[in-house]
Amino acid sequence: MKSATLIPSKLLNTDNIMDRRNFLKVVAAGATVVAVNPSLIRGNLYASDGALYKAYEKTQLVDAAGKPIKASALLKEVTYIFNYPYASTPCMLINLPQPTEKEVTLKSESGESYVWKNGVGKERTIVAYVAICTHQMTHPTPNDSFIGYVPKAKKTMAYDKSGVIVCSSHLSAFDAGAGAKVLGGAATQPLQAVVLEHAADDTIWAVGILGQDKFHDYFREFRPEFKEFYGGPAEAKKLVSISAKTVKLTEFTKEVIQY
Amino acid sequence: MKKLLSVLVAGGIIFGSLNAAETDHRSMLMKDMRTMLDAMEQIQRGGLYSSTDEMKAGIKKLQGTLKTLESEEIKFILPKDQVYAYKFAQKSAHMLRLYSDDMITSIDAGRMDNALDDYNQLLKQCTSCHIRIRNW
Numbered sequence: 001m002k003s004a005t006l007i008p009s010k011l012l013n014t015d016n017i018m019d020r021r022n023f024l025k026v027v028a029a030g031a032t033v034v035a036v037n038p039s040l041i042r043g044n045l046y047a048s049d050g051a052l053y054k055a056y057e058k059t060q061l062v063d064a065a066g067k068p069i070k071a072s073a074l075l076k077e078v079t080y081i082f083n084y085p086y087a088s089t090p091c092m093l094i095n096l097p098q099p100t101e102k103e104v105t106l107k108s109e110s111g112e113s114y115v116w117k118n119g120v121g122k123e124r125t126i127v128a129y130v131a132i133c134t135h136q137m138t139h140p141t142p143n144d145s146f147i148g149y150v151p152k153a154k155k156t157m158a159y160d161k162s163g164v165i166v167c168s169s170h171l172s173a174f175d176a177g178a179g180a181k182v183l184g185g186a187a188t189q190p191l192q193a194v195v196l197e198h199a200a201d202d203t204i205w206a207v208g209i210l211g212q213d214k215f216h217d218y219f220r221e222f223r224p225e226f227k228e229f230y231g232g233p234a235e236a237k238k239l240v241s242i243s244a245k246t247v248k249l250t251e252f253t254k255e256v257i258q259y
Numbered sequence: 260m261k262k263l264l265s266v267l268v269a270g271g272i273i274f275g276s277l278n279a280a281e282t283d284h285r286s287m288l289m290k291d292m293r294t295m296l297d298a299m300e301q302i303q304r305g306g307l308y309s310s311t312d313e314m315k316a317g318i319k320k321l322q323g324t325l326k327t328l329e330s331e332e333i334k335f336i337l338p339k340d341q342v343y344a345y346k347f348a349q350k351s352a353h354m355l356r357l358y359s360d361d362m363i364t365s366i367d368a369g370r371m372d373n374a375l376d377d378y379n380q381l382l383k384q385c386t387s388c389h390i391r392i393r394n395w
Contacts, residue, residue: 169387170387186390224377
């Protein structure tokens with residue numbers, strides 16, 4: 001009587017079976033590729049050593065006409081908006097007046113630490129954050145925006161210094177040059193950061209999101225709004241692919257409200 | 260002397276009418292807020308007693324109070340130190356309308372989970388505005 005686990009000898013072709021050495025080579029090569037460019041894998045990199053990162057499709061930032069945005073052409077201290085990683089999740093792109101801090105350790109609401117590396121660009125001044133406040137999810141819409149960067153020359157009620165990101169709904173302030181860590185107000189964790197890549201040809205790419213994921217709550221909470229602006233929840237949840245249209249906040253929305 | 264007297268009387272009348280207008284606006288706001296509270300309780304009661312009619316009646320009552328909050332009149336009824344933030348109050352009113360409209364759609368479609376979500380959001384808009392405007 002034949003055992004069900006026996007493999008017929010004619011199927012045993014040793015040429016097709018990967019030996020242990022080859023298997024280890026493939027694993028090592030894969031790990032190297034991912035280490036060099038985390039955006040090559042999709043899914044959570046949710047490690048206990050400080051990373052709280054989710055990779056999404058690598059997406060190029062382009063202007064309203066579809067032309068690639070060049071880092072050197074970004075105006076200083078102007079809030080630009082692009083939707084990433086979903087069709088309805090707005091992000092801020094800002095070219096700060098000075099280089100950002102490096103290797104900033106941040107803490108999520110649930111107590112996990114993670115590291116925001118730094119800004120990109122020639123002078124390390126370009127940053128991007130998800131423009132959904134971590135307090136009560138205030139975000140820019142085509143009608144109005146209560147969240148944005150306050151240039152150094154302007155004053156804000158949310159913090160004693162300007163040059164910060166302010167959510168004017170409940171006056172939370174975030175440090176634009178340090179991973180959007182909370183400076184004041186009701187928010188209890190940093191804004192999620194968009195991980196950017198600055199290519200040799202001066203183009204800018206979004207590759208992933210760093211920080212505690214708020215998207216699920218956002219989709220649930222603003223379901224009725226998605227009908228108004230995106231045609232429905234399903235359209236709002238579509239992942240952005242290839243390129244993301246990037247425009248000034250003042251072009252994205254009818255009214256910017258800043259206190 | 261007569262002139263001085265008439266100036267004083269006129270001033271008194273103007274001051275009095277301004278004061279009365281302010282009191283009118285304040286009492287209007289307080290009345291609206293009481294109606295809103297009543298409406299929220301009615302929606303909740305309807306949900307707990309499985310009465311969609313009661314829920315819808317509560318929603319209609321709530322929507323009846325939004326006109327003032329959505330309009331420029333809101334500037335006259337907010338606390339003086341919060342008048343600058345009237346846009347925020349208007350936004351809250353807009354969101355209340357959005358969620359209450361969606362609640363009716365959800366009830367009519369029999370999607371009670373969505374209706375419950377909408378109710379939670381209505382409550383959140385109320386408390387969010389109170390935290391901001393009334394320095395809660």
